[in-house]
Amino acid sequence: MASIKPSVPKGTRDFSPAEMAKRNFIFDTIKGVFRKYGYQQIETPTMENLSTLTGKYGDEGDKLIFKVLNSGESIEKSVSVKRFASTLENGIKTGFSQPTAGNSVPFASQISNDLLNAYNHIFSTKNLIEEISEKALRYDLTVPFARYVVQHQNEITFPFKRFQVQPVWRADRPQKGRYREFYQCDADVVGSASLLNEAEFVMIYDEALSLLGLKDFTIKINNRKILSGIAQVIDKYDSIIDLTVAIDKLDKIGLDGVVKELLERGFTEADIDKLKPVILLEGSNEEKLQKLRAALKTSEIGLQGCEELETVFNYLKYTPLKKAVLELDITLARGLNYYTGAIFEVKTNEVAMGSIGGGGRYDDLTGMFGLKGLTGAGISFGADRIYDVLEELNLFPASAETSTQVLIIAFDAQAEIYALPLLQKLRDSNVSAELYPAGAKIKKQMDYANSKQIPYTVLIGSDEMQSDLLAFKNMESGVQEKLSAEDILARLAD
Known part of the structure; x- marks a missing residue:
């Protein structure tokens, strides 16, 4: 395929x-x-129901309404469709010729008046729309x-x-x-x-x-x-x-x-x-x-x-x-x-x-x-x-383009576990925060922060866990500080 x-x-x-x-x-x-x-x-x-919308916007407006095709059950219940199908079936039984090569419908002379009237009724634009569409966007x-x-x-x-x-x-x-x-x-x-x-x-x-x-x-x-x-x-x-x-x-x-x-x-x-x-x-x-x-x-x-x-x-x-x-x-x-x-x-x-x-x-x-x-x-x-x-005019504020405020970068699986309480405290304080899954190279994690325009990162490795002072980095200025989890929380929650 x-x-x-x-x-x-x-x-x-x-x-x-x-x-x-x-x-x-x-x-x-x-x-x-x-x-x-x-x-x-x-x-x-x-x-909306098509009847709710039609006739409210003028002729030109009505032409621009998106009609929604009825579901299979609704179309099968259509009186005119059923009438046409029944008349077509009877016409075939009575023996008018099948379409010849190159023709998509039987010759007019071979179609009964009942069949022709049913065909014209259902396939006139107004009737067809009424029969196959009851709703519209x-x-x-x-x-x-x-x-x-x-x-x-x-x-x-x-x-x-x-x-x-x-x-x-x-x-x-x-x-x-x-x-x-x-x-x-x-x-x-x-x-x-x-x-x-x-x-x-x-x-x-x-x-x-x-x-x-x-x-x-x-x-x-x-x-x-x-x-x-x-x-x-x-x-x-x-x-x-x-x-x-x-x-x-x-x-x-x-x-x-x-x-x-x-x-x-x-x-x-x-x-x-x-x-x-x-x-x-x-x-x-x-x-x-x-x-x-x-x-x-x-x-x-x-x-x-x-x-x-x-x-x-x-x-x-x-x-x-x-x-x-x-x-x-x-x-x-x-x-x-x-x-x-x-x-x-x-x-x-x-x-x-x-x-x-x-x-x-x-x-x-x-x-x-x-x-x-x-x-x-x-x-x-x-x-x-x-x-x-x-x-x-370049009037969108930077905050309009920033979804995550801080990315926590864990050096390994142990640092990832260490980071979880801080991550939860940040979120509880309505600070949008992410923890990048451990195992990726640090450069890849920093590139992720830059691509999402995340303004701050917190880096956690063995030294940070031992001292309880985490590397807090301003991604725009490049300034990096050693701060406790409480200080980071206070800084970001302001």
């Missing part, structure tokens, strides 16, 4: 111990901040969360603040920076319309990214109601998608490009003259709001959006941000059909990178599962992009 070259499916990755240490540094930091703000962790299954964490809230509504205390850090899967075309399997780090609160939640999301982004080492990043904020108001005052409410898609590209194609695209989408020069002052808003957040109020004075929904943003800004006056710059960006329009209030996007200014976070307010999240009127808001961290940013 020919050997198979080992590989992973396209769009998936292995993570080495060093990479996992760095990823866990990111996850643990973000989780710690989530918990500090009162968010509780949940997990949902890798698989989760596409995101939001829809499973909505399902969770509805299913457990009698157990949940509202407002419900949850966070989730789990992988999701999308049947997308793999390319640089785009994977079929990747992690999402989400925090959502449902059952509360308070704008304090939006203010806390800004604080969460600020604190988590500051703890991760970023020094220069911008949290952009806008409000869906303001975008609706802009469309309303120029009498283009039915064209709000075209409007926001165009202005969202301002950074990429400039004002001239935006104007050209709007004209192509049916906007007039008069419309654009009204839009320009809004699109090109400058000044502080307060100054921008003042100008927006003037521009949106005839739009009730637009003024409501301005008021909501002002409320968020007022909350944040009492909690100064550590590193983040909060910027009102009227061109921000992410997920227009999804969000109903505040919209967030986070970008680092230290590295050329897309957004590293985003989210916003949404109404009726759980309505898709029959629980109406439950408003919510949520944000997400882009863990993979954050990883790339920290790697490029």
Whole structure:
């Protein structure tokens, strides 16, 4: 039998111990901040019922859902499959010809109408999927969360603040920076319309990214109601998608490009003259709001959006941000059909990178599962992009890459026995420690410590056992000392 070259499916990755240490540094930091703000962790299954996911992401999104093939028992119970098998068996018994050479199916003229109808039914795309797949890998964490809230509504205390850090899967075309399997780090609160939640999301982004080492990043904020108001005052409410898609590209194609695209989408020069002052808003957040109020004075929904943003800004006056710059960006329009209030996007200014976070307010999240009127808001961290940013800026602390703090090197079997009590005391004191199995050459053991970036070693031979003073070595500086087991324990447990 020919050997198979080992590989992973396209769009998936292995993570080495060093990479996992760095990823866990990111996850643990973000989780710690989530918990500090009162968010509780949940997990949902890798698989959801296909009916739970379909129809929630639009036609294009539905195409990217990974379907899970039914088990053998389920497929055998399929009504249409059984019907087709039965009809096929009867057709063969009644004597239509077997496929001729070069043909994979019988000639149409030789197939009964019943058999042909059964074949067409089961092998039509929609029916086939329904018959052979009842489950799917989760596409995101939001829809499973909505399902969770509805299913457990009698157990949940509202407002419900949850966070989730789990992988999701999308049947997308793999390319640089785009994977079929990747992690999402989400925090959502449902059952509360308070704008304090939006203010806390800004604080969460600020604190988590500051703890991760970023020094220069911008949290952009806008409000869906303001975008609706802009469309309303120029009498283009039915064209709000075209409007926001165009202005969202301002950074990429400039004002001239935006104007050209709007004209192509049916906007007039008069419309654009009204839009320009809004699109090109400058000044502080307060100054921008003042100008927006003037521009949106005839739009009730637009003024409501301005008021909501002002409320968020007022909350944040009492909690100064550590590193983040909060910027009102009227061109921000992410997920227009999804969000109903505040919209967030986070970008680092230290590295050329897309957004590293985003989210916003949404109404009726759980309505898709029959629980109406439950408003919510949520944000997400882009863990993979954050990883790339920290790697490029060399911001991962040395501790993130170190799994073992000290390696005990025993010269022989007797030294190995001598080392065991020290090893246990170190571990009891929450010091990560290893004892290299005796018998290997000392150089090999030291190379092991270097390859794992273990910062300290303890060498034990006959002299050390006789004097009870062990050779304690700092692997980075090369300094070696003679210390008692108690002193070593005190040094490492600090």
